[in-house]
Amino acid sequence: MDEFNVSANPHFRSPMTTGSIMRDVLLALTPAALFGIYNFGAPALIRIVVSIAVCVLAEYLFQRGMKRPVTVSDGSAAVTGLLLAMNIPSTLPIAMLIAGDVFAIIIVKQLFGGIGQNFMNPALAARCFLLISFPAAMTGFVYNGVSSATPLAILKPGADAAEGTVSLAAEFLGTTGGTIGETSALALLIGAVYLLARREISWRIPAAYIGTFAILVFFLAPGHSFDALYLAEELCGGGLMLGAFFMATDYVTSPDTPAGKLIFGALAGFLTFIFRMFGGSAEGVSYAIIFSNLLVPLIERATVPKPFGYRKPEKTEAAGKEA
Amino acid sequence: MRKRTFKGGIHPFEGKELSREQKTVMLPADEEMVFPLSQSIGAPSKPVVAKGDHVLRGQLLAEPGGFVSSAIHSSVSGTVRAIEPRTLATGGKCMSVVIENDGKEEETEFHPASLESLTKEEILRRVCDGGVVGMGGAGFPTAVKLAPKNPEKIDAVIVNGAECEPYLTSDFRRMLEDGEALVQGLQVILKLFDSAKGYFAIEDNKPEAIAHMRKLTEGMERIRVVPLKTKYPQGGERTIIKAVTGRELNSKMLPADVGAIVDNVDTVYSIKRAVLDGMPLMERIITVTGDGVKEPKNMRVHLGTSYASALKAAGGAVGTPEKFISGGPMMGFAMYSLDVPLVKGSSCLLVFEKDPVSRLQESACINCGRCAAGCPERLLPARLADCSARGDLASFDRLHGLECVECGSCSWSCPAKRPLTQLIKSARRQLLAEKKKAAMQAKAQAAEKGGQIRNG
Numbered sequence: 064m065d066e067f068n069v070s071a072n073p074h075f076r077s078p079m080t081t082g083s084i085m086r087d088v089l090l091a092l093t094p095a096a097l098f099g100i101y102n103f104g105a106p107a108l109i110r111i112v113v114s115i116a117v118c119v120l121a122e123y124l125f126q127r128g129m130k131r132p133v134t135v136s137d138g139s140a141a142v143t144g145l146l147l148a149m150n151i152p153s154t155l156p157i158a159m160l161i162a163g164d165v166f167a168i169i170i171v172k173q174l175f176g177g178i179g180q181n182f183m184n185p186a187l188a189a190r191c192f193l194l195i196s197f198p199a200a201m202t203g204f205v206y207n208g209v210s211s212a213t214p215l216a217i218l219k220p221g222a223d224a225a226e227g228t229v230s231l232a233a234e235f236l237g238t239t240g241g242t243i244g245e246t247s248a249l250a251l252l253i254g255a256v257y258l259l260a261r262r263e264i265s266w267r268i269p270a271a272y273i274g275t276f277a278i279l280v281f282f283l284a285p286g287h288s289f290d291a292l293y294l295a296e297e298l299c300g301g302g303l304m305l306g307a308f309f310m311a312t313d314y315v316t317s318p319d320t321p322a323g324k325l326i327f328g329a330l331a332g333f334l335t336f337i338f339r340m341f342g343g344s345a346e347g348v349s350y351a352i353i354f355s356n357l358l359v360p361l362i363e364r365a366t367v368p369k370p371f372g373y374r375k376p377e378k379t380e381a382a383g384k385e386a
Numbered sequence: 387m388r389k390r391t392f393k394g395g396i397h398p399f400e401g402k403e404l405s406r407e408q409k410t411v412m413l414p415a416d417e418e419m420v421f422p423l424s425q426s427i428g429a430p431s432k433p434v435v436a437k438g439d440h441v442l443r444g445q446l447l448a449e450p451g452g453f454v455s456s457a458i459h460s461s462v463s464g465t466v467r468a469i470e471p472r473t474l475a476t477g478g479k480c481m482s483v484v485i486e487n488d489g490k491e492e493e494t495e496f497h498p499a500s501l502e503s504l505t506k507e508e509i510l511r512r513v514c515d516g517g518v519v520g521m522g523g524a525g526f527p528t529a530v531k532l533a534p535k536n537p538e539k540i541d542a543v544i545v546n547g548a549e550c551e552p553y554l555t556s557d558f559r560r561m562l563e564d565g566e567a568l569v570q571g572l573q574v575i576l577k578l579f580d581s582a583k584g585y586f587a588i589e590d591n592k593p594e595a596i597a598h599m600r601k602l603t604e605g606m607e608r609i610r611v612v613p614l615k616t617k618y619p620q621g622g623e624r625t626i627i628k629a630v631t632g633r634e635l636n637s638k639m640l641p642a643d644v645g646a647i648v649d650n651v652d653t654v655y656s657i658k659r660a661v662l663d664g665m666p667l668m669e670r671i672i673t674v675t676g677d678g679v680k681e682p683k684n685m686r687v688h689l690g691t692s693y694a695s696a697l698k699a700a701g702g703a704v705g706t707p708e709k710f711i712s713g714g715p716m717m718g719f720a721m722y723s724l725d726v727p728l729v730k731g732s733s734c735l736l737v738f739e740k741d742p743v744s745r746l747q748e749s750a751c752i753n754c755g756r757c758a759a760g761c762p763e764r765l766l767p768a769r770l771a772d773c774s775a776r777g778d779l780a781s782f783d784r785l786h787g788l789e790c791v792e793c794g795s796c797s798w799s800c801p802a803k804r805p806l807t808q809l810i811k812s813a814r815r816q817l818l819a820e821k822k823k824a825a826m827q828a829k830a831q832a833a834e835k836g837g838q839i840r841n842g
């Protein structure tokens with residue numbers, strides 16, 4: 064009789080695994096990635112494939128080399144690879160992209176202990192690394208063969224009106240210049256709805272993020288307050304949708320409490336507003352999220368929920384003694 | 387109307403269709419019957435029989451060993467073969483009265499009574515003498531539970547028919563088959579609490595039971611049937627009180643502190659038997675189920691029968707099952723052996739042909755928050771488990787770890803398959819033990835200083 068298995072409760076588990084979640088995230092990113100390939104052609108496809116492959120390979124080799132368990136099958140390296148590819152222009156030299164992939168996986172993720180331990184979103188950190196190292200290559204956007212400003216650059220307060228105009232419809236559909244995966248608000252929203260419906264992400268971060276940003280822009284955008292069209296263009300342009308639904312919601316680098324998620328989202332929204340309106344460049348999503356990532360431990364500590372049935376501790380004699 | 391429930395919780399695989407249509411059958415008693423002397427929370431019972439004594443069915447074997455303790459009766463007639471330590475379903479050992487069943491089913495005399503003729507004190511006495519304890523698993527002596535400090539403040543008596551543990555169907559069968567007795571049992575309890583209403587709280591995955599209990603209680607002023615949303619752990623004491631009354635309580639409070647009394651379905655049945663029929667607790671209803679059982683069944687068992695006999699009566703095992711669980715899959719415990727007796731708190735024998743848990747690979751926490759979303763106590767299980775692994779009991783306490791009800795929802799939810807409940811449970815045990823020690827030391831010091839021991 065001693066061959067029975069004995070273990071602590073519970074005796075069965077949900078079918079969900081880290082791998083199944085990452086597969087869902089990959090699936091949700093697919094519409095925007097496909098649109099990027101349609102929009103930018105073969106160079107986009109090549110960069111997506113290379114980026115995913117390099118991230119997975121880098122993780123595999125690093126873990127083998129360090130004699131750690133190999134965890135590439137959980138899909139998180141593939142997600143990082145896809146996200147980074149979606150965050151670069153289709154014209155970025157492949158060598159630079161590979162440098163970014165290696166930076167994301169080795170420096171940001173594995174050196175901090177692998178999945179779950181990194182405090183910055185690897186794809187975003189790598190994007191910022193590339194922006195700092197290769198600013199020209201990262202911000203030179205070519206669309207339909209001509210170098211063009213992104214919608215955000217055109218919208219930037221004080222921008223030269225001669226740079227062109229944007230149509231809101233083009234921005235929403237995504238037929239504009241920009242990074243591979245950020246241009247189509249529509250395709251990103253389809254993926255976002257999927258993630259929300261599957262409850263892979265909570266509504267709190269994107270809602271607080273987009274809500275805060277929208278309110279600030281509507282009331283306080285220099286020269287454009289109370290301008291609904293401008294607001295819509297700011298929302299659909301640049302990396303906001305990609306950032307709010309797919310990168311700010313990264314579990315590892317966002318708070319684990321309901322209140323914390325709201326604060327984190329609002330903070331990222333506020334910073335995006337500041338960076339976009341008053342910063343040196345047109346884009347601000349990446350830096351806003353990265354900066355908010357750094358504050359997560361603080362936010363988590365400050366937002367521990369009150370447990371079920373919580374009563375304020377009475378000032379008893381015993382409590383007084385303990386203190 | 388919105389279904390009543392609580393925040394959080396999970397939706398595990400239900401598994402109830404295996405046995406829900408199976409009418410309850412009587413399991414014959416074994417030749418050797420074992421009655422452990424610890425079948426409730428509190429002090430062990432004190433045996434009142436000796437080796438060689440002849441006993442009747444219904445005869446007292448052991449009396450309560452203290453205020454929080456319970457009486458134990460024989461469920462068969464026969465001879466006391468020994469009073470010796472025997473292994474329990476939990477794997478521990480416990481002094482037990484072992485009886486050789488003579489198969490004659492000779493009974494002591496039982497003294498039925500009508501509810502009208504009984505005073506409150508007599509009702510409590512009969513519950514106590516009948517050895518009734520909480521049969522949902524907690525094993526709290528019912529007579530103690532039914533005698534709170536403030537009986538006039540109790541306004542809700544809840545019969546817990548949620549049966550939220552997956553696979554279990556015995557409470558469901560009890561409601562369908564013995565609904566009248568349950569209504570009578572609830573009426574007995576209501577007689578103790580003048581300002582209370584009675585509620586049959588039933589999860590909405592049991593519409594037949596809801597309809598049946600509604601029919602039986604139609605027109606009764608003081609009794610309501612409350613459908614609850616099907617969600618684990620809806621049948622937890624705190625969660626069911628929240629669902630029915632909207633009130634919340636924490637680990638330092640008793641249900642009576644928020645005006646509620648909660649009793650499991652089978653307990654209410656036993657109250658009816660003890661008070662109105664004069665019959666002590668000798669039987670209970672269990673579910674024998676799981677993919678490792680040939681013919682899943684609900685059965686009435688004589689307490690003291692072995693789990694092995696129950697499995698045999700359900701057609702035996704399929705192949706060589708890997709795991710045997712006493713209770714449900716969420717909160718039950720894995721068994722080392724089936725040659726152990728069924729006791730008052732045994733609700734289920736669950737047999738898994740394959741043990742799903744042993745095949746799981748634990749991976750790193752991805753901070754996804756699913757464990758917290760599923761926690762009925764609004765805790766942060768991932769952080770509590772980290773504290774436990776680090777041995778950091780102070781932080782564990784600060785994060786309200788003592789509020790955990792060990793329901794298993796967090797472990798169930800975790801995509802990284804971390805054994806959260808297990809880690810939290812062990813830290814909780816340590817912390818409770820430490821607090822107890824500290825309290826005792828403080829008391830001793832105070833006594834030294836004061837030069838005398840104050841009576842608590």
Ligand code: SF4
Nearest residue numbers: 761790791793794796
């Ligand atoms: S076992 Fe404890 S921590 Fe885990 S979900 Fe249940 S109450 Fe919460």
Ligand code: SF4
Nearest residue numbers: 751752754755757800
């Ligand atoms: S459910 Fe598991 S992976 Fe998710 S936060 Fe909790 S412990 Fe971490």
